[in-house]
Amino acid sequence: MLVFGAGTDYALLLISRYREELRRTPxxxxxxxxxxxxxxxxxxxxxxxxxxxxLTLLTAVLTSNRTLGICAAIGVVVxxxxxxxxxxxxxxxxxxxxxWPFVPRVEQSGAQRPERGLxxxxxxGVSHRPAAVLAAAVLGLGALxxxxxxxxxxxxxTEQFRTEAESVRGQEALARHFPAxxxxxxxxxxxxLAVDRIEAVPGVSSVGRPERSADGRLVQVRVDLVDAAGTxxxxxxxxxxxxxxxxxxxxxxxxxxxxxxxxxxxLRDARLIVPLVLxxxxxxLVVLLRSLLAPLLLLATxxxxxxxxxxxxxxxxxxxxxxxxxxxxxxxLSFLFLVALGVDYNIFLVTRAREEVTGGVDTRAAFVxxxxxxxxxxxxxxxxxxxxxxxxxxxxxxxxxxxGVIVGIGVLLDTLLVRTLVVPAIAMLLGDRFWxxxxxxxxxxxxxxxxxxxx
Numbered sequence: 001m002l003v004f005g006a007g008t009d010y011a012l013l014l015i016s017r018y019r020e021e022l023r024r025t026p027x028x029x030x031x032x033x034x035x036x037x038x039x040x041x042x043x044x045x046x047x048x049x050x051x052x053x054x055l056t057l058l059t060a061v062l063t064s065n066r067t068l069g070i071c072a073a074i075g076v077v078v079x080x081x082x083x084x085x086x087x088x089x090x091x092x093x094x095x096x097x098x099x100w101p102f103v104p105r106v107e108q109s110g111a112q113r114p115e116r117g118l119x120x121x122x123x124x125g126v127s128h129r130p131a132a133v134l135a136a137a138v139l140g141l142g143a144l145x146x147x148x149x150x151x152x153x154x155x156x157x158t159e160q161f162r163t164e165a166e167s168v169r170g171q172e173a174l175a176r177h178f179p180a181x182x183x184x185x186x187x188x189x190x191x192x193l194a195v196d197r198i199e200a201v202p203g204v205s206s207v208g209r210p211e212r213s214a215d216g217r218l219v220q221v222r223v224d225l226v227d228a229a230g231t232x233x234x235x236x237x238x239x240x241x242x243x244x245x246x247x248x249x250x251x252x253x254x255x256x257x258x259x260x261x262x263x264x265x266x267l268r269d270a271r272l273i274v275p276l277v278l279x280x281x282x283x284x285l286v287v288l289l290r291s292l293l294a295p296l297l298l299l300a301t302x303x304x305x306x307x308x309x310x311x312x313x314x315x316x317x318x319x320x321x322x323x324x325x326x327x328x329x330x331x332x333l334s335f336l337f338l339v340a341l342g343v344d345y346n347i348f349l350v351t352r353a354r355e356e357v358t359g360g361v362d363t364r365a366a367f368v369x370x371x372x373x374x375x376x377x378x379x380x381x382x383x384x385x386x387x388x389x390x391x392x393x394x395x396x397x398x399x400x401x402x403x404g405v406i407v408g409i410g411v412l413l414d415t416l417l418v419r420t421l422v423v424p425a426i427a428m429l430l431g432d433r434f435w436x437x438x439x440x441x442x443x444x445x446x447x448x449x450x451x452x453x454x455x
Contacts, residue, residue: 007082008384019099044084049285054068123369140308186224186237306339356369357435392405
């Protein structure tokens with residue numbers, strides 16, 4: 001899904017730029033060369049950001065997270081190659097009629113296309129009252145982020161499916177007549193075991209007969225818990241069991257212990273990887289924009305968007321879909337998806353605005369032009385991706401449903417609120433200070449002489 005989203009973004013940005021250039025020159029080859037020159041910096045910066053962010057998963061404890069990082073990073077690189085090499089080669093071989101019914105025609109030399117349409121009106125509206133627009137948008141994001149207070153991490157195995165599953169029915173039947181943890185016992189292994197100490201642990205239903213290994217060095221005992229694996233009560237029982245047998249050098253395994261270890265590893269990975277990803281994003285934005293303030297502000301919008309999406313998603317999942325908690329892997333995976341896609345949209349918008357500023361336009365007018373130029377393509381990509389992720393919401397596996405709902409909401413917020421209103425409003429309020437410490441229209445032009453100044 002992430003590779004599909006990134007590839008779609010790259011393709012739509014290039015095609016949009018190619019259509020612009022086809023209105024300026026009759027030569028398809030020249031138009032494509034200009035389009036690639038104009039779009040490549042933003043596409044490359046976006047791809048590098050996503051790839052480096054995904055590679056931070058190599059620091060994860062869970063093998064599944066490390067594998068995801070490598071595979072997804074390779075996929076994004078492939079999408080980048082197709083977006084900047086294969087797609088341009090294919091498009092330049094086709095006539096202008098491929099864009100039927102809206103075929104771009106060469107316009108009169110020197111003619112300036114009037115800035116009309118929805119995105120021009122949106123840009124001018126934000127330009128007229130940026131403070132009010134920003135305040136309203138921040139209040140909206142804050143209200144959605146308030147849903148974070150309802151987030152619970154942890155999903156029992158009986159709540160992993162939205163549809164009826166035979167394994168769940170069996171577990172529920174077992175819980176009605178036997179201890180819920182009987183189907184997934186805990187196994188305790190040590191050189192010597194004090195059974196009475198294990199029986200005294202809260203949450204233990206029964207302790208089996210100790211069995212000694214063939215070489216006589218280890219003792220194994222089966223322990224049935226009162227509660228089913230994956231529940232908070234079962235987690236507490238596993239922790240207490242580990243504390244009880246630690247003095248004997250004992251180890252606690254089995255499905256309840258594995259579930260607890262997996263959740264704790266996911267939380268540990270999230271605490272480590274989220275700051276690493278944010279650091280990578282900040283570094284790439286600083287290099288791309290030759291600025292310090294703008295990258296920090298863009299990073300803040302990404303964090304705010306994720307918090308709002310997670311809060312709103314938690315409310316939807318709990319109160320509309322009846323799913324009480326989030327699987328431990330969902331926050332990290334949702335964060336990676338939303339950062340990757342949200343940074344794409346910010347980079348596409350801000351690099352286009354910076355290109356206008358390089359050509360001598362003031363920051364306020366530059367963001368209006370950038371909205372006009374990128375509004376349609378970014379919104380199309382965002383709505384398409386939100387619809388794709390929404391499809392995950394109807395699948396029977398709860399984890400996929402949760403990711404689909406949260407990422408779908410987040411993509412819409414990034415597309416329709418953050419990129420459309422929040423970022424332009426911030427830039428318009430700050431003016432040329434948005435690019436600090438660079439002095440736009442002087443320093444910016446001197447450090448990026450090859451960037452085109454065309455609208």
